[in-house]
Amino acid sequence: MDQKKYYITTAIAYTSGKPHIGNSYEIVLADCIARFKRKQGYEVFFQTGTDEHGQKIELKAEEAGVTPKAFVDGVAGEIKDICSCLNISYDKFIRTTDEDHEKQVQKMFKKFYEQGDIYKGSYEGLYCTPCESFWTQAQLVDGKCPDCGREVMPAKEEAYFFKMSKYADRLIEHINTHPEFIQPVSRKNEMMNNFLLPGLQDLCVSRTSFKWGIPVDFDDKHVVYVWLDALSNYITGIGYDVDGNSSDLYKKMWPADLHLIGKDIVRFHTIYWPIFLMALGEPLPKQVFGHPWLLAGDGKMSKSRGNVIYADDLAAFFGVDAVRYFMIHEMPYENDGSITWDLMTERVNADLANILGNLVNRTISMSNKYFGGVVENKNADEEVDEDLKKIAKETYAKVCSKMDELRAADSITEIFTLFKRCNKYIDETEPWVLAKDEAKKDRLATVLYNLTESITIGASLLWPFLPATAEKIVAQLNTSLRAYEDLDKFGLYANGTKVTDKPEILFARMDINDVYAEAERIAKIQKAEAGVSEESGDENAIELKLKDEITYDDFAKMQFAVGEIIKCEEVPKSKKLLCSQVKIGNTTRQIVSGIKQYYKPEEMVGKKVMVLVNLKPATLAGVVSEGMLLCAEDENGALALVTPEKDMPSGAEIC
RNA sequence: GGCGAGAUGGCUCAACUGGCUAGAGCAUCCGGUUCAUACCCGGAAGGUUGAGGGUUCAAGUCCCCCUCUCGCUACCA
Numbered sequence: 001m002d003q004k005k006y007y008i009t010t011a012i013a014y015t016s017g018k019p020h021i022g023n024s025y026e027i028v029l030a031d032c033i034a035r036f037k038r039k040q041g042y043e044v045f046f047q048t049g050t051d052e053h054g055q056k057i058e059l060k061a062e063e064a065g066v067t068p069k070a071f072v073d074g075v076a077g078e079i080k081d082i083c084s085c086l087n088i089s090y091d092k093f094i095r096t097t098d099e100d101h102e103k104q105v106q107k108m109f110k111k112f113y114e115q116g117d118i119y120k121g122s123y124e125g126l127y128c129t130p131c132e133s134f135w136t137q138a139q140l141v142d143g144k145c146p147d148c149g150r151e152v153m154p155a156k157e158e159a160y161f162f163k164m165s166k167y168a169d170r171l172i173e174h175i176n177t178h179p180e181f182i183q184p185v186s187r188k189n190e191m192m193n194n195f196l197l198p199g200l201q202d203l204c205v206s207r208t209s210f211k212w213g214i215p216v217d218f219d220d221k222h223v224v225y226v227w228l229d230a231l232s233n234y235i236t237g238i239g240y241d242v243d244g245n246s247s248d249l250y251k252k253m254w255p256a257d258l259h260l261i262g263k264d265i266v267r268f269h270t271i272y273w274p275i276f277l278m279a280l281g282e283p284l285p286k287q288v289f290g291h292p293w294l295l296a297g298d299g300k301m302s303k304s305r306g307n308v309i310y311a312d313d314l315a316a317f318f319g320v321d322a323v324r325y326f327m328i329h330e331m332p333y334e335n336d337g338s339i340t341w342d343l344m345t346e347r348v349n350a351d352l353a354n355i356l357g358n359l360v361n362r363t364i365s366m367s368n369k370y371f372g373g374v375v376e377n378k379n380a381d382e383e384v385d386e387d388l389k390k391i392a393k394e395t396y397a398k399v400c401s402k403m404d405e406l407r408a409a410d411s412i413t414e415i416f417t418l419f420k421r422c423n424k425y426i427d428e429t430e431p432w433v434l435a436k437d438e439a440k441k442d443r444l445a446t447v448l449y450n451l452t453e454s455i456t457i458g459a460s461l462l463w464p465f466l467p468a469t470a471e472k473i474v475a476q477l478n479t480s481l482r483a484y485e486d487l488d489k490f491g492l493y494a495n496g497t498k499v500t501d502k503p504e505i506l507f508a509r510m511d512i513n514d515v516y517a518e519a520e521r522i523a524k525i526q527k528a529e530a531g532v533s534e535e536s537g538d539e540n541a542i543e544l545k546l547k548d549e550i551t552y553d554d555f556a557k558m559q560f561a562v563g564e565i566i567k568c569e570e571v572p573k574s575k576k577l578l579c580s581q582v583k584i585g586n587t588t589r590q591i592v593s594g595i596k597q598y599y600k601p602e603e604m605v606g607k608k609v610m611v612l613v614n615l616k617p618a619t620l621a622g623v624v625s626e627g628m629l630l631c632a633e634d635e636n637g638a639l640a641l642v643t644p645e646k647d648m649p650s651g652a653e654i655c
Numbered sequence: 656g657g658c659g660a661g662a663u664g665g666c667u668c669a670a671c672u673g674g675c676u677a678g679a680g681c682a683u684c685c686g687g688u689u690c691a692u693a694c695c696c697g698g699a700a701g702g703u704u705g706a707g708g709g710u711u712c713a714a715g716u717c718c719c720c721c722u723c724u725c726g727c728u729a730c731c732a
Contacts, residue, residue, distance in 0.1 A: 186659070186660060186726080186727095187726095187727085189658080189659060189660090189727090190658080190659070190726075190727045190728080191727090193657085193658050193659075193727085193728085194657090194658070194659095194727060194728050194729090195728085198728095263726085263727095266727090267727085330667095336725095338667095343667095346681070346682095349692095350680090350681070353692060353694090354692075354694060354695080355694095355695090357691095357692065358691055358692055358694055358695075359691085359694095359695085360691095361690095361691055361692065361694095362690050362691035362692090362694080362695080363690085363691085364691095365690060365691055366690050366691080369690070370690090413680090420695095423694095423695055423696075424695085424696060424697095426690075426691090426695070426696085427687090427688075427695065427696040427697085428696085430688080430690095431690060432688090432689065432690050435690085503691095505692060506692090507692085508692070509692060509693095509694095
């Protein structure tokens with residue numbers, strides 16, 4: 001009988017920079033699934049890789065002063081390092097700069113063109129040369145560029161388009177008849193409501209504005225749109241050939257069983273990718289899962305804030321399996337998860353050190369203490385054993401059902417339920433009491449056997465998630481990981497086995513102060529790096545203290561306009577204030593400003609300034625002020641009025 | 656603006672098609688225990704389930720409305 005196959009992919013990582021922990025999460029989840037499926041007896045193919053083309057990379061390389069290829073070689077190397085650091089068991093690491101990939105993408109593009117799915121057209125619109133942007137009639141403001149207000153000209157840029165609409169109905173039909181295709185389902189609704197049902201636009205699938213991409217071989221002004229390039233990796237990586245000479249691997253593995261991707265790119269994977277496949281005449285992947293994000297606790301990560309968390313930094317400090325555990329455990333199914341140094345520490349201490357590590361340690365210690373390390377079932381059973389055995393035997397089925405739904409966090413929780421049950425069992429049986437009574441020696445041996453067996457089962461289940469830890473546990477118990485088809489059996493641990501006499505600590509408890517010190521250390525390094533690249537040599541650079549983030553609505557409450565100062569005088573009895581009459585369109589306002597030290601009244605007259613016009617009027621030194629003149633202020637308090645860069649009429653709104 | 660999701664004890668979340676005193680983990684407090692990594696086990700406290708109205712024998716769960724948060728999208732800074 002043919003072995004069941006399972007083809008799983010992650011999104012390929014964009015090589016514009018080293019991925020932070022939020023980007024690394026996906027591959028750990030994929031790795032757990034892949035390992036679990038292998039244990040279940042599937043022939044698994046697990047592919048990941050890097051997406052290496054595009055304008056952004058071209059620019060980054062230019063900044064770095066290297067060729068795009070050299071640049072992506074560097075980042076791809078970093079990504080591979082992170083994979084090996086995290087113990088990722090991928091079968092193939094594809095790069096979109098691989099020669100065979102590029103060749104197939106070119107062939108696909110040509111095939112699409114020849115069969116009429118791609119046509120040559122043009123971006124047509126109104127072009128603003130200084131802004132390098134196309135606008136539609138509706139976007140124009142007073143017939144001019146909405147960005148700069150200058151004249152726009154009708155213009156055309158040649159491009160290739162893919163006829164999405166041709167396949168839209170088939171795709172809608174597929175999605176409706178395959179409810180499992182897009183997961184979680186909330187994503188399915190978004191795709192249907194926003195794109196498919198309103199009618200799919202044709203997709204522009206070539207670019208002429210940059211060079212770092214796969215050239216269209218029959219029209220080398222163009223490079224292939226990065227998404228068509230990137231998505232194809234799922235088939236080119238396993239040997240797809242447009243001309244029908246696909247590899248055996250491809251024939252066996254395609255369609256993919258699961259594309260694991262971030263929720264931000266669901267659209268590309270559930271609309272464009274299936275349509276490309278339809279155009280190729282290939283079957284669609286069985287499932288696309290758009291997972292949520294793992295975010296740094298309080299918001300965005302940035303190097304200048306020193307709060308970027310990288311998987312390899314964490315692994316170096318907490319250990320690889322602790323990081324894997326955290327990522328899997330903390331990752332919810334539909335909502336974003338968060339990671340902080342505190343949460344990480346809590347998980348390591350509470351779950352890994354206390355519940356699991358301590359359990360293994362105390363069990364082995366007792367075997368050594370009471371029986372010289374020899375574990376033997378004397379069959380002195382008691383009723384209290386039944387519940388432990390029942391849970392040990394049932395856990396596999398529970399984990400399977402959670403994993404079938406891709407609920408890795410729940411799976412790992414089920415495994416820990418077994419470990420917790422073991423701890424309770426120790427309390428119920430009180431081995432240290434049994435040890436005092438020679439007549440209860442057999443019972444004591446049986447209790448320790450039951451514990452050792454349960455831990456072996458638990459460790460075997462844990463392997464896909466924490467492979468190194470699972471292997472350490474069974475090594476200490478001097479046994480091997482259990483085959484998954486035997487996980488519903490209890491009592492396979494070989495009688496008379498001698499466990500290690502020196503149990504190694506699996507996870508050391510972390511001191512929160514040490515953790516903070518490490519976080520501080522990393523933050524310093526990051527800030528230094530960010531500082532060097534942005535403000536090299538400028539020690540006097542002002543450090544901008546960021547206020548709380550506001551929404552656009554907050555901003556929109558403020559109204560600014562250009563005002564012309566038509567009259568200005570000193571405010572009597574004040575040291576700092578000038579009182580200006582400011583013409584704003586067809587009105588004139590009186591505005592008091594604390595700028596006397598920097599501007600003379602006569603200098604002020606005639607200036608066009610930026611005014612906050614809807615500020616609540618206030619009385620300063622007995623004079624009413626109906627707005628605020630905006631100024632830049634340096635660290636010494638020196639002020640400079642903000643004026644429009646070009647001459648603008650008074651009353652022009654600033655937005 | 657359009658579509659959608661959500662608001663549950665200090666924190667993170669659960670509760671299938673409405674049905675028994677709204678559950679679990681972490682944190683807190685109390686008790687037990689000592690084999691073990693000051694660990695483990697047990698117990699307690701803590702929620703008028705965002706506000707208001709309605710349907711029902713019965714509503715966290717359904718309907719209406721309000722407030723707020725989030726996602727996708729459009730548009731705009």
